[in-house]
Amino acid sequence: MEEFFEVVDENDNVIGIATRSECHGNPRLCHMTAHVIVLNDSGDMLLQKRSATKDIQPGKWDTAVGGHLALGESYSEAAVREMNEELGIPEDHPLKFLFNMKIRNEIESENVAVFSTVYNGPFKVQKSEIDEVKFWAIAELKNKMNEELFTPNCILEIEKFLKYIRM
Numbered sequence: 001m002e003e004f005f006e007v008v009d010e011n012d013n014v015i016g017i018a019t020r021s022e023c024h025g026n027p028r029l030c031h032m033t034a035h036v037i038v039l040n041d042s043g044d045m046l047l048q049k050r051s052a053t054k055d056i057q058p059g060k061w062d063t064a065v066g067g068h069l070a071l072g073e074s075y076s077e078a079a080v081r082e083m084n085e086e087l088g089i090p091e092d093h094p095l096k097f098l099f100n101m102k103i104r105n106e107i108e109s110e111n112v113a114v115f116s117t118v119y120n121g122p123f124k125v126q127k128s129e130i131d132e133v134k135f136w137a138i139a140e141l142k143n144k145m146n147e148e149l150f151t152p153n154c155i156l157e158i159e160k161f162l163k164y165i166r167m
Helices: 075-087 138-144 152-166
Strands: 004-008 014-019 031-039 045-050 061-063 065-068 096-104 109-118 130-136
Touching: 004 031, 031 061, 031 075, 031 152, 045 075, 061 065, 061 152, 065 075, 075 109, 096 152, 109 152, 130 138, 138 152
Parallel strands: 031 109
Antiparallel strands: 004 014, 031 045, 031 065, 045 061, 045 130, 096 109
């Protein structure tokens, strides 16, 4: 059964409902996504290598946790759910809201709420979504960020996060 997303305007006002396949392929159908940046006690950032079977950006490194909001779900509810589904992080683990961002490209349009948490593991990886997870030192990320290895959205998010932590 195909997922349904709420279609929203620039300010997250719901203006309709569309299927996942309609939203992924029509950038006029903006939908909502929650991301979680996972850091360890050393300040390294966990990234996931997207499954080779994903419909968008297969096999590339991406944000540790990312998922679309279910119908009627809040950004924070989706972040908690996705953290648990994708990495096995307990639902009661502390989560901090960081910032909002907008992703706009030729494939899709997403309004994204970005959260963070500190968690060292262990991780129970959702194999249908993720091929691998790895902690990256921030300096290593800065040196290796390119669209051959990382999703464009991940690059944008890391750059915004680095500016955010300098504030």
